[in-house]
Amino acid sequence: MAYDLSFAQDVYKNSEMGHWIKMCKQCGVCAGSCPLGPHWEYSPRQLFQLVRGGKKEEVLKSQSMWMCTSCYNCIVRCPRGLPITHIVHGLARYASVKGYADPNQVTNRFATKIFWTNIVSTGRVGEAMLTMRLYFVDGLAAGIQRGLEMKDSALGMLMTKRLNPIPFRGKIKGYAGFAAMIAKAQELEAKREAGA
Amino acid sequence: MKEYTFFPGCSSEKSASAANMEHSVQAMCKILGIQLNEIDDWNCCSASIGYAGGGQLPRLAMSARNFALAQQQRGTTDLVATCAACWLAMRETAERIEHEPEVRADINVALKEANLSYEGGIKTRHLVEVLIEDIGWEALKAKVKKPLSGLKAAGYVGCQTNRPFGIAGESYENPLYLDKMIEATGATAVNYPKKVACCGGALMFTEVEKSCALVRDLLQCAVDNGAEVIVTPCPVCQLNVEVYQGKINQLFGTNFNIPVIYYSQLFVLSWGGSWEDAALHQQVVSAEVLRRFA
Numbered sequence: 001m002a003y004d005l006s007f008a009q010d011v012y013k014n015s016e017m018g019h020w021i022k023m024c025k026q027c028g029v030c031a032g033s034c035p036l037g038p039h040w041e042y043s044p045r046q047l048f049q050l051v052r053g054g055k056k057e058e059v060l061k062s063q064s065m066w067m068c069t070s071c072y073n074c075i076v077r078c079p080r081g082l083p084i085t086h087i088v089h090g091l092a093r094y095a096s097v098k099g100y101a102d103p104n105q106v107t108n109r110f111a112t113k114i115f116w117t118n119i120v121s122t123g124r125v126g127e128a129m130l131t132m133r134l135y136f137v138d139g140l141a142a143g144i145q146r147g148l149e150m151k152d153s154a155l156g157m158l159m160t161k162r163l164n165p166i167p168f169r170g171k172i173k174g175y176a177g178f179a180a181m182i183a184k185a186q187e188l189e190a191k192r193e194a195g196a
Numbered sequence: 197m198k199e200y201t202f203f204p205g206c207s208s209e210k211s212a213s214a215a216n217m218e219h220s221v222q223a224m225c226k227i228l229g230i231q232l233n234e235i236d237d238w239n240c241c242s243a244s245i246g247y248a249g250g251g252q253l254p255r256l257a258m259s260a261r262n263f264a265l266a267q268q269q270r271g272t273t274d275l276v277a278t279c280a281a282c283w284l285a286m287r288e289t290a291e292r293i294e295h296e297p298e299v300r301a302d303i304n305v306a307l308k309e310a311n312l313s314y315e316g317g318i319k320t321r322h323l324v325e326v327l328i329e330d331i332g333w334e335a336l337k338a339k340v341k342k343p344l345s346g347l348k349a350a351g352y353v354g355c356q357t358n359r360p361f362g363i364a365g366e367s368y369e370n371p372l373y374l375d376k377m378i379e380a381t382g383a384t385a386v387n388y389p390k391k392v393a394c395c396g397g398a399l400m401f402t403e404v405e406k407s408c409a410l411v412r413d414l415l416q417c418a419v420d421n422g423a424e425v426i427v428t429p430c431p432v433c434q435l436n437v438e439v440y441q442g443k444i445n446q447l448f449g450t451n452f453n454i455p456v457i458y459y460s461q462l463f464v465l466s467w468g469g470s471w472e473d474a475a476l477h478q479q480v481v482s483a484e485v486l487r488r489f490a
């Protein structure tokens with residue numbers, strides 16, 4: 001696939017903490033730190049090298065970034081002090097915003113659609129609604145199947161009053177201001193991400 | 197009476213997954229003479245997984261609104277969190293507001309839409325730090341009325357209470373405070389190598405089998421080293437390690453059935469609080485093994 005050196009420049013400038021990628025010395029400490037390491041197509045170390053080599057498609061279409069559990073192992077170990085977790089999150093976000101990430105990748109879909117929509121629609125997480133939307137994301141039949149698979153734990157949570165049987169939660173009192181704040185922040189974010 | 201501003205987080209709401217933590221934290225604080233003043237009308241901190249939908253500014257603005265409300269309502273009193281993810285999100289936001297003038301300016305442009313502003317000044321602390329620094333080990337030990345003698349507990353620190361910030365004064369690879377808390381109740385802290393391993397975090401929702409494999413290894417390690425109960429400070433760890441045991445047994449043919457409780461529940465029980473004060477009736481995997489101390 002083609003080299004795209006403007007890609008590296010754009011990541012340095014517009015992806016979260018992207019400029020740090022220049023500082024990586026390719027030691028591989030991060031690669032050995034990811035809990036789901038075996039499931040990463042490219043380790044953080046490899047992702048950073050691919051960015052520097054202008055391998056845009058390889059990086060952005062990879063599922064690797066979506067395997068990050070936000071465990072922060074890498075951050076406290078990197079000898080160069082790279083904020084790796086945030087760089088990896090940034091690359092995932094970048095791939096999603098630029099339309100490269102598979103919208104059906106499970107974590108992408110959950111994080112960008114279900115979770116974020118859940119919190120900004122009321123101001124707080126509604127766990128019951130979150131779970132329902134997650135189960136039913138592939139349609140009714142798949143949802144019922146997943147719900148059944150997890151029914152014992154869901155029942156356990158209900159019985160111990162750790163899950164609300166009513167999935168709809170009210171908005172926070174200052175919701176209008178909260179929503180306006182998020183809209184403004186999104187507007188500024190979009191400008192920044194476009195490289196303005 | 198010591199007073200702090202309090203951010204409970206979504207999982208500590210009524211009928212939410214960490215309702216048992218919240219209930220036992222309140223009981224623990226009552227015994228210690230700590231008053232937690234909840235921020236009125238707080239919003240979600242956006243957690244770690246908020247990065248994908250929220251990017252940087254919208255995500256950071258969420259904690260900034262909570263800081264602004266806290267300051268309006270309680271001045272610069274220390275802000276205390278009990279959820280690792282909330283604490284981390286707030287610490288990260290505070291750091292970026294402090295060190296990046298551009299971020300601070302943009303956040304304030306956004307906050308203005310809600311008629312708020314925030315320039316920094318509030319210290320965010322984990323409740324664990326309050327216990328260690330403001331109450332102290334000797335005072336915590338002195339509260340014990342029913343020593344949990346003979347109980348073998350595996351302290352599970354997990355990730356986000358430990359990294360990237362961590363409890364003040366602790367190491368990343370081998371933090372000791374949780375073991376010390378267990379020992380402070382008279383119980384025995386089990387030595388096992390997985391206390392800072394990851395449970396999959398929010399990926400338990402999406403990469404279920406991969407995350408379950410992580411938790412299986414953790415459970416196996418704790419059980420092999422003699423643990424009767426797992427103790428944690430983190431609501432995500434607690435949920436993942438407790439509630440998915442059934443799923444894990446199904447997936448891997450194991451037979452786990454070990455209670456996973458909060459440090460606050462352990463303290464309340466050993467300090468003479470009732471089963472209900474300690475919210476031990478709200479466990480999905482029964483904590484009956486602790487009944488001998490109730």
Ligand code: SF4
Pocket residue numbers: 023024025026027028029030031044045048077078079080081082084
């Ligand atoms: S640990 Fe740091 S320096 Fe080493 S490969 Fe990873 S990012 Fe690069």
Ligand code: SF4
Pocket residue numbers: 030033034035036044067068069070071072073074075084085088
């Ligand atoms: S935070 Fe993400 S990138 Fe870093 S070690 Fe954990 S999973 Fe890997």
Ligand code: SF4
Pocket residue numbers: 125204205206207208239240241242243244279281282
């Ligand atoms: S970390 Fe979770 S519980 Fe805590 S406020 Fe954020 S979303 Fe809510």
Ligand code: SF4
Pocket residue numbers: 069070071280353354355356357393394395396397398430431432433434436
């Ligand atoms: S152990 Fe799991 S839930 Fe706890 S902090 Fe780590 S990833 Fe989050």
